[in-house]
Amino acid sequence: MKKSLFTLIFWNLCTVLFLTSCQKNYAPEFNITHINEMKSMGFNTTNIKRFKENYIVENDIIIDVSKIHGINLSKVTQTSKANLIPNQAITNQPIVNKLSISVGIDPSVSADWITAITNAIQIWNTIPNFKLNFFLGSNNNSDIQISYSNIPGDEIAAGIFSNSGNVGSAIYIDPLKSTIDAGHRQLIITHEIGHTIGFRHTDLVSESGQYFQIAGTYPSNNIWPNPDPVSIMNRMSNQTNLLGRAFSRFDRIAIRNTYPLDEIQVPFYRYKNVGKHLYSTSWSELTTGNLGWTYEWAEGYVFSVARAGMSNIHRYWLPSQNDYFYTTNYNELGSGKWGYQYQGIIGFAPTNQISGSVPLYQFYLPNHGHFYTTEYGEGPSNGYTFERVVFYVMSN
Ligand SMILES: [Zn+2]
Numbered sequence: 341m342k343k344s345l346f347t348l349i350f351w352n353l354c355t356v357l358f359l360t361s362c363q364k365n366y367a368p369e370f371n372i373t374h375i376n377e378m379k380s381m382g383f384n385t386t387n388i389k390r391f392k393e394n395y396i397v398e399n400d401i402i403i404d405v406s407k408i409h410g411i412n413l414s415k416v417t418q419t420s421k422a423n424l425i426p427n428q429a430i431t432n433q434p435i436v437n438k439l440s441i442s443v444g445i446d447p448s449v450s451a452d453w454i455t456a457i458t459n460a461i462q463i464w465n466t467i468p469n470f471k472l473n474f475f476l477g478s479n480n481n482s483d484i485q486i487s488y489s490n491i492p493g494d495e496i497a498a499g500i501f502s503n504s505g506n507v508g509s510a511i512y513i514d515p516l517k518s519t520i521d522a523g524h525r526q527l528i529i530t531h532e533i534g535h536t537i538g539f540r541h542t543d544l545v546s547e548s549g550q551y552f553q554i555a556g557t558y559p560s561n562n563i564w565p566n567p568d569p570v571s572i573m574n575r576m577s578n579q580t581n582l583l584g585r586a587f588s589r590f591d592r593i594a595i596r597n598t599y600p601l602d603e604i605q606v607p608f609y610r611y612k613n614v615g616k617h618l619y620s621t622s623w624s625e626l627t628t629g630n631l632g633w634t635y636e637w638a639e640g641y642v643f644s645v646a647r648a649g650m651s652n653i654h655r656y657w658l659p660s661q662n663d664y665f666y667t668t669n670y671n672e673l674g675s676g677k678w679g680y681q682y683q684g685i686i687g688f689a690p691t692n693q694i695s696g697s698v699p700l701y702q703f704y705l706p707n708h709g710h711f712y713t714t715e716y717g718e719g720p721s722n723g724y725t726f727e728r729v730v731f732y733v734m735s736n
Contacts, residue, residue, distance in 0.1 A: 442477025446487035456525035502538030607638035640733025663709030
């Protein structure tokens with residue numbers, strides 16, 4: 341059927357009006373297609389700026405226009421791991437080969453910043469069971485190049501967001517804004533490295549109003565305006581206590597859950613419910629909290645596959661007390677005893693100390709039931725009586 345001239349004019353007019361209405365908030369140098377792509381990936385484009393041929397969103401995240409299709413980020417995911425780390429086969433042997441990422445520093449960068457970069461690399465490399473290993477490489481042939489550049493806006497540095505399965509290839513420092521202390525410099529570089537491997541800002545909700553959350557991060561009782569006030573990936577304007585700051589407890593969980601070296605290490609998630617405690621190896625069981633339980637943190641890591649020297653972790657539940665009990669010795673309670681119901685094997689753990697592991701202490705207090713912690717002092721200070729080391733967990 342032949343379209344009438346009126347219809348064509350009508351639709352063209354609508355298109356013009358539509359584009360105009362979308363574009364009215366952006367200066368002509370912004371490409372509306374790019375803006376919409378960034379929005380569709382959940383980036384907040386308020387105060388978006390152009391930087392060289394690219395964009396800066398959320399003050400310090402550089403979106404590489406040439407690789408914008410490679411960011412591979414949905415509106416609701418917190419990281420763009422993309423293909424940076426191929427999933428590895430589950431094996432019986434501990435995984436030891438890390439993926440090395442070189443960091444090159446332009447010769448013009450000052451000694452103060454080189455110290456900050458060196459310290460930031462060290463901070464990243466101290467995360468246990470972290471797949472990536474950063475090292476100082478040559479200036480012009482490294483995975484991440486760090487150099488000076490004037491950055492629009494107030495930020496002192498900005499990093500290219502991970503894309504196409506690669507780390508973001510550059511971090512820029514604005515030399516005109518660098519009159520800051522050593523702790524601040526170190527925090528900034530640690531933060532920008534986070535963007536280059538695909539971590540968003542912790543303290544930013546999407547334009548549809550939801551948090552971007554990684555399994556095991558911030559508890560449900562921490563709500564807007566900041567779910568994790570000490571996250572190193574909070575926007576720089578929301579950072580406090582700059583001196584010598586490292587990762588928050590939840591940053592470390594997020595990093596390990598996103599980039600595990602040995603993928604069979606799984607968090608031993610800890611929940612509380614008034615005086616009771618529950619531990620789970622499955623984030624989906626209670627996520628940030630459900631059925632009266634509130635998520636606290638990971639009380640170390642256990643294993644999803646048994647290796648030599650590891651035993652089954654059996655979980656039992658006493659409904660009358662809402663008490664959860666854990667043991668590696670099935671014969672203690674068998675298929676259920678004294679009211680305890682058998683809930684099955686929830687993972688595997690060494691029963692003797694191995695490299696990187698710490699004891700998990702079992703305590704008991706009548707009416708509160710069993711309590712498990714790697715911090716011995718937590719037991720007595722809450723009135724609990726020590727019973728035993730139940731097994732070992734990999735340290736946080
Ligand atoms: Zn940032």
